[in-house]
Amino acid sequence: KAGVTQTPRYLIKTRGQQVTLSCSPISGHRSVSWYQQTPGQGLQFLFEYFSETQRNKGNFPGRFSGRQFSNSRSEMNVSTLELGDSALYLCASSPLGVPLGTEAFFGQGTRLTVV
């Protein structure tokens, strides 16, 4: 069974630009969560999608958004990039959503650098 796939692995963007990251969950998993990892703030929850609906959101500004498609693949978008958005963005998939009796499987992440 293929794991969680995140593309691209690395990105360099300029301040003010926007970026879209992609996550393909494990086949059959309906929940996709996104996390931001930085040295200063650690791992922080961004949002979770389940069956194409956002059902949980962390404390991030509206510049951060996401969506989920009918095949459970998810994208997250960051508009008007700031230097502080430089981070490793991790996607996690689970059958029902953590931690409803299941576990989250993480992808390798997308390293975003904003210059």
Next chain:
Amino acid sequence: AQSVTQPDIHITVSEGASLELRCNYSYGATPYLFWYVQSPGQGLQLLLKYFSGDTLVQGIKGFEAEFKRSQSSFNLRKPSVHWSDAAEYFCAVGARSGTGRRALTFGSGTRLQVQP
């Protein structure tokens, strides 16, 4: 709101020595608890989880953790560390968010260095 504290930012142990990584959580009910490991440039791999039942849980790679409700702790242990265990370890708690759904809250991590 739930929180997780990993008091040790960096730990160095010798190969073959025992290991204990500390984790304390704050949550108003019985939490769901996890330990994840992250190698440089990689994602997170689940080591073990506690949902209910036996408070001593076994995980992969020879790790185990014990849930102690009275101490709000979920410490990770391994009797004999291998050089390949060098990585960063994260404790996480799963609990209800304000919307009634659940999300993972992570500790700040403990970086493990293994000396030969």
